[in-house]
Amino acid sequence: MKDTEYIPIASLNQYSYCPHRCWRMFCAVEFVDNQYTIEGTSLHDRVHSFSVGNREDTWQVRAIWLKSEEYKLIGKSDLVELDSGELYPVEYKRGKKGEWDNDELQVVAQALCLEEMTGKKVSCGYVYYAQSHQRQLVEITPELKQSAIATIESVQTLLQTGIMPKPLYSKRCKGCSLYSQCLPKAADKVGRYQEAS
Numbered sequence: 631m632k633d634t635e636y637i638p639i640a641s642l643n644q645y646s647y648c649p650h651r652c653w654r655m656f657c658a659v660e661f662v663d664n665q666y667t668i669e670g671t672s673l674h675d676r677v678h679s680f681s682v683g684n685r686e687d688t689w690q691v692r693a694i695w696l697k698s699e700e701y702k703l704i705g706k707s708d709l710v711e712l713d714s715g716e717l718y719p720v721e722y723k724r725g726k727k728g729e730w731d732n733d734e735l736q737v738v739a740q741a742l743c744l745e746e747m748t749g750k751k752v753s754c755g756y757v758y759y760a761q762s763h764q765r766q767l768v769e770i771t772p773e774l775k776q777s778a779i780a781t782i783e784s785v786q787t788l789l790q791t792g793i794m795p796k797p798l799y800s801k802r803c804k805g806c807s808l809y810s811q812c813l814p815k816a817a818d819k820v821g822r823y824q825e826a827s
């Protein structure tokens with residue numbers, strides 16, 4: 631890993647969703663709420679109070695800080711559980727599982743931190759989707775780990791250089807709270823006009 635400041639675990643999720651959105655949030659420090667972000671924030675406010683306890687045979691700790699020196703990551707967990715000797719993170723999200731793997735990467739990054747902090751292998755994690763009340767299993771495969779590490783490096787480069795990735799219009803723009811700021815369709819048209827001229 632490059633010599634850099636710690637990067638927020640949540641930035642991996644944003645970068646994986648859209649590098650331009652990640653730049654706006656973590657370099658330009660812009661943020662606009664919409665229905666989805668407000669629901670997501672109130673969900674995290676509810677789960678981001680520190681607590682430790684047992685739920686049947688499962689030990690649970692909420693809202694602890696996770697950190698990795700190796701990967702220069704830092705972030706607050708929603709929930710970490712210990713069940714049958716297995717330690718794993720659970721990330722809370724509003725809505726239901728989407729088409730993209732950005733939530734999975736956030737879980738893998740938390741698993742990397744947990745492995746380093748405890749010295750124990752973390753072989754899985756979960757994303758809990760509040761709308762569907764379902765936990766989605768995330769198996770921490772070598773491929774997902776490599777994908778998370780590559781994303782960490784991309785985010786580090788983004789934060790170090792501050793170079794803005796172009797906004798690219800896609801299906802993901804539909805629910806994005808930054809749509810009116812980045813106007814991805816207009817940026818696309820200007821890009822095509824510049825290429826043609």
Ligand code: SF4
Nearest residue numbers: 648651803806809812
């Ligand atoms: S509107 Fe689209 S291109 Fe712009 S930040 Fe959101 S997801 Fe990215």
